[in-house]
Amino acid sequence: KQEVTQIPAALSVPEGENLVLNCSFTDSAIYNLQWFRQDPGKGLTSLLLIQSSQREQTSGRLNASLDKSSGRSTLYIAASQPGDSATYLCAVGGGGNKLTFGTGTQLKVEL
C-alpha cells in the first residue's frame, strides 16, 4: 500500500525566503506526482503535476522535482510571500487516477 509522508508538518518563514517542502513515498510504481495547495475552508488547487517519466516541472516561483527511484519529491518556492501561506499537499497518482495524499505541510509566511 502506498504511503506518502511530508516533512516538515509545519513551517514558518519570513517573507522573501526561498524554501523547500519534502515529500516521500514508499512505492515507486507511480503514474505521476502532484502538488496541491489547500486554503482553509476551500478546495484543493493543483499547483504542479509531474509525470512519472519527468524529473521536474516549473510554474512561476514554484519548482517541483521528482526522483522516482528514491521515492522523493520536493517543492521549491522562491521568494516566498504572505499569500503563499497555506497547506501544501503532495499526492501520488496511481492506477485509475487515484491519488494518495500526504498529510501536508502547513506553511506560514510572515511579514
Added chain:
Amino acid sequence: AAGVIQSPRHLIKEKRETATLKCYPIPRHDTVYWYQQGPGQDPQFLISFYEKMQSDKGSIPDRFSAQQFSDYHSELNMSSLELGDSALYFCASSSRLTGAYEKLFFGSGTQLSVL
C-alpha cells in the same frame, strides 16, 4: 472559468440520519472522484465514475453509495451516519478527452458534521 461545484457547503446531521452530497463537474469533464478528509488528516479516495459507470472504489463504507447521472453530476448518499463520518468531502473532476486526464480539479468541499 467554471469550476467544480459542490452542494451543500455545510451539512449538519444527527447520528443514524442520511445525507446526500452533490457534485457538478466542470462542463465536458467525464470523470468524477470523491474524497473524504477527516479533521487533521489527508484526503482519502472513496470512489470514482467515468461516463456514468463506477470506475474505481477505495475506502468507501458499505453505508455509502454514489452514482453519476446522465448530465455527469454525481451524488454521494450516506446512510446510518456515524460520528466518525464527520469530515470534509471533496469532489473532483477530470476529462479523458482533453489529454489532461491526470489533472484533477477539486471543488470547495462539503463539510459534514454528525452530532
